[in-house]
Amino acid sequence: MGEGGLEAISPIAYGRLQVHHLTKVTAGLSALPKFYRRILRQDVRRGSLLLTFWKTLRTMWLKEWRLGTLAVACAIPLWASAALGEAPFVAGASGAVDARVASYQSAQTGQGYKVYALELNNGTEVKEFVDASGHVFALRWSGPDLPDMGMLLGSHLPVFKASVQAARQAGKRGGPVLVQSGGLVLVSSGVMGAFQGYAYLTALLPPGVDVQALLK
Amino acid sequence: MTRLFLLLWLLLTLAACGGGSSNSPVLLVAATDVNVADLLVDSGPDGAGVNQLYTSVTICKPGSTTLCKTIDHVLVDTGSVGLRLLASEVPTDLQLSAATSTDGNVLLGCANFLDGSFAWGPLTIADVKLGGLTAANTTVQLVGHSAYDRLQTKCSESGEPIIAASDLGANGILGLGLSKQDCGSACEAQGRRSARNGKYFSCVNPTCSNVAGTTLAIDKQLQQVVARFPTDNNGFAIQMDSVPSAGAANATGKMIFGLGTRANNYFPTLRVLATNSQGYLYGALSSNSVLAGGNFPNTFLDTGSNGIFFDSNLPNCTPPHDSGFYCPLADIAVNVLLGSVGAVQAGGGFTLTNPAASFQKGNAALPTLGGSMGAPELLDLGLPFFYGKTVVIGIAGMSATGVGSSAATGPFYAL
Numbered sequence: 001m002g003e004g005g006l007e008a009i010s011p012i013a014y015g016r017l018q019v020h021h022l023t024k025v026t027a028g029l030s031a032l033p034k035f036y037r038r039i040l041r042q043d044v045r046r047g048s049l050l051l052t053f054w055k056t057l058r059t060m061w062l063k064e065w066r067l068g069t070l071a072v073a074c075a076i077p078l079w080a081s082a083a084l085g086e087a088p089f090v091a092g093a094s095g096a097v098d099a100r101v102a103s104y105q106s107a108q109t110g111q112g113y114k115v116y117a118l119e120l121n122n123g124t125e126v127k128e129f130v131d132a133s134g135h136v137f138a139l140r141w142s143g144p145d146l147p148d149m150g151m152l153l154g155s156h157l158p159v160f161k162a163s164v165q166a167a168r169q170a171g172k173r174g175g176p177v178l179v180q181s182g183g184l185v186l187v188s189s190g191v192m193g194a195f196q197g198y199a200y201l202t203a204l205l206p207p208g209v210d211v212q213a214l215l216k
Numbered sequence: 217m218t219r220l221f222l223l224l225w226l227l228l229t230l231a232a233c234g235g236g237s238s239n240s241p242v243l244l245v246a247a248t249d250v251n252v253a254d255l256l257v258d259s260g261p262d263g264a265g266v267n268q269l270y271t272s273v274t275i276c277k278p279g280s281t282t283l284c285k286t287i288d289h290v291l292v293d294t295g296s297v298g299l300r301l302l303a304s305e306v307p308t309d310l311q312l313s314a315a316t317s318t319d320g321n322v323l324l325g326c327a328n329f330l331d332g333s334f335a336w337g338p339l340t341i342a343d344v345k346l347g348g349l350t351a352a353n354t355t356v357q358l359v360g361h362s363a364y365d366r367l368q369t370k371c372s373e374s375g376e377p378i379i380a381a382s383d384l385g386a387n388g389i390l391g392l393g394l395s396k397q398d399c400g401s402a403c404e405a406q407g408r409r410s411a412r413n414g415k416y417f418s419c420v421n422p423t424c425s426n427v428a429g430t431t432l433a434i435d436k437q438l439q440q441v442v443a444r445f446p447t448d449n450n451g452f453a454i455q456m457d458s459v460p461s462a463g464a465a466n467a468t469g470k471m472i473f474g475l476g477t478r479a480n481n482y483f484p485t486l487r488v489l490a491t492n493s494q495g496y497l498y499g500a501l502s503s504n505s506v507l508a509g510g511n512f513p514n515t516f517l518d519t520g521s522n523g524i525f526f527d528s529n530l531p532n533c534t535p536p537h538d539s540g541f542y543c544p545l546a547d548i549a550v551n552v553l554l555g556s557v558g559a560v561q562a563g564g565g566f567t568l569t570n571p572a573a574s575f576q577k578g579n580a581a582l583p584t585l586g587g588s589m590g591a592p593e594l595l596d597l598g599l600p601f602f603y604g605k606t607v608v609i610g611i612a613g614m615s616a617t618g619v620g621s622s623a624a625t626g627p628f629y630a631l
Binding site: 102121122123144145146147148149150151157160161164165166167168169170171172173174175176177178180187188189190191192193194195196197 | 264265266267268293295296297327328329330331332333372373374375376385391393395402409412413414415494495496514516518520521522523525535536537538539540541571575587588589590591594596598
């Protein structure tokens with residue numbers, strides 16, 4: 001992380017965010033341009049993150065108004081958690097990226113959705129499918145290691161865990177994982193060294209999108 | 217062990233009856249069996265195992281013949297690489313030394329499984345014995361070590377950590393996959409994944425207040441144990457006895473180490489099937505009036521999967537059985553054709569049955585268990601496929617002359 005002391009910040013500045021998310025805030029900083037990081041660090045020391053936030057946005061607005069607009073739209077949900085049903089890991093053109101993401105390609109646009117192609121730190125590639133309102137409605141992954149399911153599924157992680165537990169109790173061992181529960185459809189398959197899978201939220205599928213074709 | 221003694225007794229008795237020369241048979245047995253380990257399928261340490269393949273592994277303090285422990289019910293998994301033992305099964309009086317980084321801090325391993333469960337814990341160095349062969353000074357992961365559980369979120373937040381035998385249905389995992397190491401060159405200093413490989417971590421200080429991702433030289437990584445044997449190290453065969461399609465409480469088999477190295481490990485009639493760089497074969501399943509069959513470009517043989525998993529039009533089971541399993545209305549005989557990169561070369565077969573009755577009986581060996589894969593290109597030939605067959609695994613980069621009609625270099629399967 002390398003940004004010690006941020007854990008001490010009051011979560012109030014971030015409204016609905018919980019302390020848990022602050023480590024992600026910290027992580028997110030390293031991806032910001034140096035200029036903004038400096039401002040943030042100064043104000044973090046003063047313990048006034050709310051002020052920092054406002055100052056950063058104002059500066060961004062003045063310096064790079066286009067970027068600023070995007071940042072205003074994306075910053076809070078980006079740093080919040082960026083999982084299924086939430087905002088993507090990459091905040092559009094501003095280039096602010098979750099620290100667990102090693103690299104990403106700019107969004108491709110489909111009919112009623114956008115796609116972000118990310119490479120996670122562990123080398124696994126993730127595609128995020130984002131609807132018009134900025135929510136991730138589907139994810140696909142493939143690569144040498146399982147992605148952090150907590151990172152990908154966010155508040156839907158308990159559904160995954162419960163399904164795994166139920167399947168295990170019903171005799172499933174070691175094979176692929178298929179979840180269809182609580183509005184979450186998920187497949188985790190492949191073999192060690194070549195993991196693959198997908199997940200989507202049925203309630204968030206944009207009208208007219210053929211999710212099976214999308215996730216092929 | 218009991219089986220071994222029975223066998224010795226039997227041979228000694230036979231030798232005695234056969235004319236009185238009592239010295240050679242014992243030597244003969246020892247010489248023949250040194251590269252053989254027993255395999256077992258039973259309900260396992262948690263009593264709930266289904267199609268879980270076990271062997272016993274002996275670990276010793278390097279160089280010692282007395283500071284040893286034999287651990288039973290270690291899962292044999294051709295889908296992973298490296299020996300991972302529950303820390304609770306490895307007593308401290310073995311005096312195993314920790315594997316450490318260049319600055320002397322403890323190294324730890326992390327392995328994620330498909331269901332989000334994960335193996336986290338320190339690496340240690342031990343002599344590892346399978347049958348009568350020893351892989352000296354081999355890296356072994358101790359999983360669920362109480363001193364490091366507090367740092368497990370560094371490994372994963374995807375699911376449940378493996379701590380106890382009930383979490384795994386086994387006392388450890390013996391990963392005997394196609395590769396020589398768990399990660400290989402990608403986790404080395406110059407590797408593509410480098411220190412952020414997610415598989416290896418190092419304590420940041422002697423008290424291990426935290427851990428950080430680390431690179432790890434290939435020879436320090438978790439190893440395909442067979443490849444580290446001084447002899448018989450180019451591959452191995454899994455020979456499982458047949459199990460009736462109705463299932464059985466137990467099943468047995470053998471692992472024979474080495475290919476073409478001894479009289480007991482020549483397999484000239486098997487077909488060698490080289491895998492692609494990802495470890496996949498090309499597979500095809502036959503069609504009939506019930507099953508659509510089809511082609512599966514990414515086919516693999518995984519004793520760590522307890523069913524044969526592929527996508528099809530077959531009906532899924534309903535509760536209380538997992539919907540990931542197939543519950544066909546009648547038995548379905550399926551032919552499998554396997555090949556290297558599109559060229560079909562070897563065949564096999566299996567039958568799929570509604571597993572409900574066998575589940576109810578509490579059978580641990582179910583040769584007809586199948587289910588959905590969730591990926592149309594993948595065919596996971598799990599343990600049921602192995603019953604009644606000899607399946608050979610050729611380790612990557614190792615050559616063998618005893619399998620098929622000519623010399624072959626791993627990674628390959630032969631059947």
